[in-house]
Amino acid sequence: xxxxxxxxxxxxxxxxxxxxxxxxxxxxxxxxxxxxxxxxxxxxxxxxxxxxxxxxxxxxxxxxxxxxxxxxxxxxxxxxxxxxxxxxxxxxxxxxxxxxxxxxxxxxxxxxxxxxxxxxxxxxxxxxxxxxxxxxxxxxxxxxxxxxxxxxxxxxxxxxxxxxxxxxxxxxxxxxxxxxxxxxxxxxxxxxxxxxxxxxx
Amino acid sequence: xxxxxxxxxxxxxxxxxxxxxxxxxxxxxxxxxxxxxxxxxxxxxxxxxxxxxxxxxxxxxxxxxxxxxxxxxxxxxxxxxxxxxxxxxxxxxxxxxxxxxxxxxxxxxxxxxxxxxxxxxxxxxxxxxxxxxxxxxxxxxxxxxxxxxxxxxxxxxxxxxxxxxxxxxxxxxxxxxxxxxxxxxxxxxxxxxxxxxxxxxxxxxxxxxxxxxxxxxxxxxxxxxxxxxxxxxxxxxxxxxxxxxxxxxxxxxxxxxxxxxxxxxxxxxxxxxxxxxxxxxxxxxxxxxxxx
Numbered sequence: 001x002x003x004x005x006x007x008x009x010x011x012x013x014x015x016x017x018x019x020x021x022x023x024x025x026x027x028x029x030x031x032x033x034x035x036x037x038x039x040x041x042x043x044x045x046x047x048x049x050x051x052x053x054x055x056x057x058x059x060x061x062x063x064x065x066x067x068x069x070x071x072x073x074x075x076x077x078x079x080x081x082x083x084x085x086x087x088x089x090x091x092x093x094x095x096x097x098x099x100x101x102x103x104x105x106x107x108x109x110x111x112x113x114x115x116x117x118x119x120x121x122x123x124x125x126x127x128x129x130x131x132x133x134x135x136x137x138x139x140x141x142x143x144x145x146x147x148x149x150x151x152x153x154x155x156x157x158x159x160x161x162x163x164x165x166x167x168x169x170x171x172x173x174x175x176x177x178x179x180x181x182x183x184x185x186x187x188x189x190x191x192x193x194x195x196x197x198x199x200x201x
Numbered sequence: 202x203x204x205x206x207x208x209x210x211x212x213x214x215x216x217x218x219x220x221x222x223x224x225x226x227x228x229x230x231x232x233x234x235x236x237x238x239x240x241x242x243x244x245x246x247x248x249x250x251x252x253x254x255x256x257x258x259x260x261x262x263x264x265x266x267x268x269x270x271x272x273x274x275x276x277x278x279x280x281x282x283x284x285x286x287x288x289x290x291x292x293x294x295x296x297x298x299x300x301x302x303x304x305x306x307x308x309x310x311x312x313x314x315x316x317x318x319x320x321x322x323x324x325x326x327x328x329x330x331x332x333x334x335x336x337x338x339x340x341x342x343x344x345x346x347x348x349x350x351x352x353x354x355x356x357x358x359x360x361x362x363x364x365x366x367x368x369x370x371x372x373x374x375x376x377x378x379x380x381x382x383x384x385x386x387x388x389x390x391x392x393x394x395x396x397x398x399x400x401x402x403x404x405x406x407x408x409x410x411x412x413x414x415x416x417x418x419x420x421x422x423x424x425x426x427x428x429x430x431x432x433x434x435x436x437x438x439x440x441x442x443x444x445x446x447x448x449x450x451x452x453x454x455x456x457x458x459x460x461x462x463x464x465x466x467x468x469x470x471x472x473x474x475x476x477x478x479x480x481x482x483x484x485x486x487x488x489x490x491x492x493x
Binding site for chain 2: 019022023024027034038041042045046049050053054057
């Protein structure tokens, strides 16, 4: 499916917003969250650029599932590092093992359901962390109400991840055309939620 | 001849000459010159900046027009370039030569009048492009692109020299970044338009060596360009936020360079070519931020 000019504009805005977040949005944080968020928004930025340059065909690449895992993993790591101090080390180990497991199960040809189970567990835990943690922190008053937008962004990234994973597994929830039609808007909306949540939360 | 027909005639001449300066390429090289000047973080002299921009534009345009004049015979044999006004015969080749020389003299002369050392660097870029690359090496060896690259690296060095008055390590690194970026551009074209180059008898990396060697060269030169930009950025002292952004953009470039090396795909090659151009433009904008 050919990418429309409107889709390219949406992706370009996503790229600029991600660049803004990398340059300015995370300046006040400590080193580990800065690295984690830089990787998350960096993947978003480069993915946006590659989509603009190479078109939707780039989503056919087997590497997409691995790369798209990086965003929720690093975003959730940043959140845990900042707000759940006690779980830092444990979560970092989970991230490293989870990413290695996704990479391994996607690199070797397997006939069983291990690749899907692996990605479901890793994406699931990271996704729930990004979705629930900001909302809980906002409700508890530990963070401003706007921080809940990060959770909304987490929900959107979860939807995007699910659509892509099932699409890549050959069992699409929506038609290919529909997924591609909403994908740039979903990416932009998700990025806006994250940036607004971090800025005003 | 009426005044109206004279204006129409002049307009159509400009229309024919405009493609001869390769406006996108010239614009990008001009952007590198401006970035080189601003990267020094010295007080910006608006008149100096304007003079530098015009003199660089003229010198680069002059050398490109002379390149088009000399290569009109091989351009005429290539599908991609046979419609260029110098190759198609729409413009008289003596006139093209005259305009090329005049624009070059104007650009280099203006550059020397602004600052002699800056003018010398601008002249070096013109000399490497017109004499060493175009007249001497382009039809003899595939390695001529190195000299084309050195020539392309001169505008950024010139901009830096104009700002600080001498050549420093940052200037050399910025020049190296452009030198290593240019093969991504030229070698991708030499793969995509291999038949054109073969018809014209121009030696290229794919025809002299192999596609694998060419792709490896593209990948390695992209990595070296990224390394040079990264090093220069640290030495320039740009903020941590912009350093992070350069690191992210560099990671994307390295990923594509690796993909180009691993996967034999024209689409990926062209993707790297486009990304590398965006990368260089973004890097130039980031380096220029130093001035503000």
